Structure formats: structure tokens, C-alpha cells
Amino acid sequence: MATSGKQRIVVVGGGTGGMSVISALNQWPGREGLDITLIEPSEYHYYQPQWTMVGGGLFPREVTRRPMTDLIPASVNWVNKAVAEFAPGENYVTTVDGDRVDYDYLVVAAGLKLDWDKIEGLPGNLGKHGICSNYSYDSVESTWENIRSLREGTAIFTFPPPPIKCAGAPQKIMYLAEDYFRRHGVRGNIKVAYRCAGDGIFAVKKYADALNAICAARDIDTQFAWKLVAVDAAAREATFEHTKNGERRTERYAMLHVTPPMSAPTFVAQSPLANEAGFVEVDKGTTQHVRYANVFSLGDASSLPTSKTAAAVRAQLPVLVMNLASQMEGRRLTETYDGYSSCPLVTGYGRLILAEFDYDLNPKETFPFDQSKERLSMYLLKKHVLPVIYWRGLIEGKQWPWLMPESHLKAF
Numbered sequence: 001m002a003t004s005g006k007q008r009i010v011v012v013g014g015g016t017g018g019m020s021v022i023s024a025l026n027q028w029p030g031r032e033g034l035d036i037t038l039i040e041p042s043e044y045h046y047y048q049p050q051w052t053m054v055g056g057g058l059f060p061r062e063v064t065r066r067p068m069t070d071l072i073p074a075s076v077n078w079v080n081k082a083v084a085e086f087a088p089g090e091n092y093v094t095t096v097d098g099d100r101v102d103y104d105y106l107v108v109a110a111g112l113k114l115d116w117d118k119i120e121g122l123p124g125n126l127g128k129h130g131i132c133s134n135y136s137y138d139s140v141e142s143t144w145e146n147i148r149s150l151r152e153g154t155a156i157f158t159f160p161p162p163p164i165k166c167a168g169a170p171q172k173i174m175y176l177a178e179d180y181f182r183r184h185g186v187r188g189n190i191k192v193a194y195r196c197a198g199d200g201i202f203a204v205k206k207y208a209d210a211l212n213a214i215c216a217a218r219d220i221d222t223q224f225a226w227k228l229v230a231v232d233a234a235a236r237e238a239t240f241e242h243t244k245n246g247e248r249r250t251e252r253y254a255m256l257h258v259t260p261p262m263s264a265p266t267f268v269a270q271s272p273l274a275n276e277a278g279f280v281e282v283d284k285g286t287t288q289h290v291r292y293a294n295v296f297s298l299g300d301a302s303s304l305p306t307s308k309t310a311a312a313v314r315a316q317l318p319v320l321v322m323n324l325a326s327q328m329e330g331r332r333l334t335e336t337y338d339g340y341s342s343c344p345l346v347t348g349y350g351r352l353i354l355a356e357f358d359y360d361l362n363p364k365e366t367f368p369f370d371q372s373k374e375r376l377s378m379y380l381l382k383k384h385v386l387p388v389i390y391w392r393g394l395i396e397g398k399q400w401p402w403l404m405p406e407s408h409l410k411a412f
Contacts, residue, residue: 006035007328010093010103012083014040014068016048016310016394017109017299017317023397024321026073037101038072039093041082045071046137047390049310052169052346053383055134055143055257056176063387065137071395083110086271088292105294105324108280110268110301112165112308115261120230120239122258129233133258134173135165146255147177152189153254155181156238158228159196160261163279165300165308168343168355170194170259171201171211177257178218179348190254192220197227197243203307206363207345207355210372214347228258268301279303284359285336287320293327296320304337306359311342314394340364344382352379 009025011018022038025031044065054061072078081095092102114135117123125131132142146155157174159167174194181187194201194215201215201222202208215222229248230239239250263269269278273295280297281290284304289295298316300308316337323333339359346352351374358364365371371378 006033007104008035008037008102009105009107009324010037010039010101011107011109012039012093013109013111013299013301014038014042014045014072015109015111015299016313016390017111017301018107019045019071020313020317020394020397021107021109021298021321022073022076023395024317026076027397028321028325031075035077036075037077037079037103039079039081039083039095039101040068041080043068043080045395047387049166049169049344049390050387051134051137051140052172052176054140055132055147055173056180056346056349057144057148058383061137061140066391083267085267086273088272088289088295091294103294105328106292106296107320107324108268108273108295108297108301109299110265110280112163112262112300113265115263118261119228119258121233122231122260125231125233126258130236130253130255131231131233131258132255133260134169135259143173143257146257147180150181150190150255151186154191154193154252155255155257156193156195156251156253157257158238158259159194159198160259161197161227161243163262163264163300163308164259165262166310166343167307168202168345170196170257172346173257174220175214175218175347175351176349177255178220182218183349192218193251194220194222195226195228195238195240195251196222196224199224202345202355204355204357204361204363206372207343207353207357210353210374211345211347214374231256231258264301273297275303277303284339285319286323286333287316287337288323288327288333296324296327304339306339307341307343309341309343310390310394311356312340315340317394338364344378344386346379346382347374350376350379352376352382354378354381 047064050064084096085094127142133139159170225243226240229241264278275281319335319337322335343355354371
């Protein structure tokens with residue numbers, strides 16, 4: 001439990017959600033009354049939204065990662081281990097080494113697990129035989145290698161059944177690849193194909209209409225309700241299964257960009273915190289657990305029914321932190337998350353549609369113009385401005401305390 005009379009807060013996960021929480025808590029008024037612990041096994045933190053542009057040849061992958069030691073505040077206890085189990089009834093967490101970490105309050109931000117092995121034939125072949133993916137630091141460079149070397153054949157881009165982090169990313173790299181092929185005079189020799197397990201190209205109609213028009217204008221073959229289930233790397237063949245009738249078919253490819261199936265981490269899915277789908281079961285407005293009042297969750301591992309993006313975390317963060325403060329003081333939780341998420345949809349080099357929306361899939365746009373139109377300004381925002389906001393604002397916590405209403409500054 002808490003030591004030296006301090007409230008002990010344990011944060012599980014050092015990704016976007018977890019790092020933003022500890023940065024916010026570390027700069028909150030009354031910080032001296034908190035004992036903050038982060039449990040995270042990785043040595044590096046990754047800015048994954050930038051991997052689209054790494055795969056498109058615009059940045060080296062090294063700019064997307066930083067050592068955890070450079071990011072974790074010195075006053076935060078870092079347990080550099082993975083979690084094995086939650087015991088919310090007794091208020092402690094167990095690590096894979098058997099260590100027990102007690103808490104007064106728990107924040108779970110454990111992210112998603114990439115299930116590469118659920119695609120038959122894929123393990124061991126990622127980055128080889130024309131198979132690539134932007135969903136891994138280790139494989140993202142192979143995407144650019146494939147794009148710039150392809151001269152003919154079929155380039156297939158896949159989208160798995162949900163859940164999926166950054167659901168726009170599978171098609172962003174497709175648009176960049178198509179643009180590159182066109183600019184380098186080989187587009188006429190290459191078929192660009194999108195095989196999506198979902199029922200449509202985007203959930204929000206306003207942006208879906210724009211994206212469908214782009215695909216039609218650029219002769220991109222889009223087919224829906226097809227999920228990748230197997231690859232024959234030597235033969236360069238991909239097998240897809242129809243999500244509704246179970247039909248299977250095989251297609252040849254010259255390049256195959258794979259977005260892997262994803263799921264909640266096992267230690268989350270098998271814990272008392274999880275719902276039937278395996279995610280931390282929280283109230284979609286307050287981010288507080290529905291059964292354990294001293295547990296909160298945000299980001300990809302939570303049950304919050306919105307897109308799993310860094311922008312969503314940015315909107316969830318102040319709600320979680322302020323409601324956590326209210327819970328600690330025995331006050332009513334008043335802050336509500338409306339499901340805001342954002343997806344900067346890169347549609348080519350120098351072009352981007354900025355999709356922003358809420359739980360009801362209503363556009364919730366920031367700028368005073370139609371964001372469903374491709375714009376250079378939004379592309380430059382994605383390429384140059386958002387990385388600075390991410391590292392300096394969200395991860396290093398420079399947004400605090402000016403982000404918070406004055407009425408909350410004494411929350412702790």
C-alpha cells in the first residue's frame with residue numbers, strides 16, 4: 001500500500017497512455033503527496049504514428065524512438081518488468097518475476113498485442129519475399145524497400161478485423177505507395193489492392209465518401225469483408241477468408257503490406273479487470289473501472305469504444321487524471337470523455353485528410369474548413385507539427401497545468 005503517508009499510484013504500460021499519465025501526475029499541484037510507479041518492460045518508447053512516414057521513405061526509423069530512461073521523470077519509480085497478474089480485490093500487481101507491487105490507485109494503459117502468429121506462414125517471413133509492415137519498428141524499413149524497388153505486379157495492403165491501433169494506417173501507406181509508383185512512372189505496371197476485413201473504408205461517412213472517391217480516381221482495387229489468414233512466402237501468395245461466409249481465395253502478390261491481427265495483452269484479458277472481449281472494463285465517460293473504483297484505464301487496452309489512436313489518448317488523459325483526483329478526494333466524478341478521436345489520413349505525398357470524430361461518428365473538426373478535403377497544410381501538420389506536440393506536449397507533459405481548468409488545480 002502507500003508508503004510514508006503518500007497515495008501510491010501504479011501505472012501499467014509505458015506507451016502513449018501510460019507515459020502521458022505519469023507526466024501529467026508528475027507535474028500536478030500536490031505532486032509531493034503522490035508515490036508514482038510505472039511498470040513497463042521495454043527499454044524504448046516509440047512514436048508509432050510516424051511509422052507511416054518511415055515506411056513512405058520520409059524519415060529514418062530512429063527518429064521514432066527514445067530511451068525510456070530519457071523520458072521517465074526521476075521522481076517516478078520504474079519497474080522495468082512485465083506484468084503477470086492483477087489482483088484488484090487486494091490492490092496489487094504481480095510481475096513476471098513474482099514481485100508484488102501494491103497500490104492505492106491503478107491506471108492500466110497496457111496497449112495492444114500484435115498477433116503475427118495468427119497468420120499462417122507469416123512468422124519468420126516478415127521483411128522477406130515482398131512481405132512488409134509498418135506495424136513494427138523491426139519491419140518498418142522493409143516497407144520503404146519494397147515500395148521503392150517495385151516495378152511491376154500486385155501490391156496488396158491488408159486490414160484485419162478489429163481491434164486495431166490507428167485504423168487508418170493500413171490505407172495511409174497504400175496511398176503513399178500508389179503516389180510513389182505514379183511519380184516514378186511504374187504505376188501502369190502495378191495493381192494496387194486494398195483487402196479490408198471491415199465492411200467499408202472508414203466508419204465516418206463524410207470521410208468514407210472522400211476516401212472512396214480517391215480510390216476510384218486512382219484506380220485502387222478495394223474489396224471489403226476479406227481478412228488475411230495465410231501467406232506462402234516462397235510462392236508469393238496470400239490467402240484471404242471472407243468474414244461473412246467463410247469463403248477462401250488466394251491472390252498472388254509482388255508486395256504484401258501486412259497489418260497483423262491484434263488483441264488485448266494476455267495478462268489483461270485473463271484478469272478480473274477484463275470484459276468479455278478482454279479489455280479493461282471502464283465507464284466510457286469517466287474512464288473509471290465499472291467494478292473497482294480505484295482502477296482507471298485509457299488507450300488501447302481500455303474498453304472505451306472509440307478508435308485506438310494517440311489523439312484519442314490525448315482527449316482521454318485530462319478526463320482520467322481529473323476524475324482520478326476526484327476519486328482520491330472522495331468527490332463525485334464530473335469529467336466526461338465524449339469519444340473524440342482523430343486520424344490524420346495521409347492520401348499521398350503532400351496531401352492529407354484530417355478525420356476527427358466522436359463516439360457517435362459525428363465529425364468533430366478543429367479547423368474552420370472542410371477537413372474531408374485533401375490539404376497540404378494538414379500534411380505538414382502531420383509531418384512536422386504533431387511529432388513535436390507528441391514528444392513535448394503529451395509525453396514530456398508540457399501541456400500541464402495550462403490545459404486544466406483553474407477549478408481543478410487544487411485537485412490533489
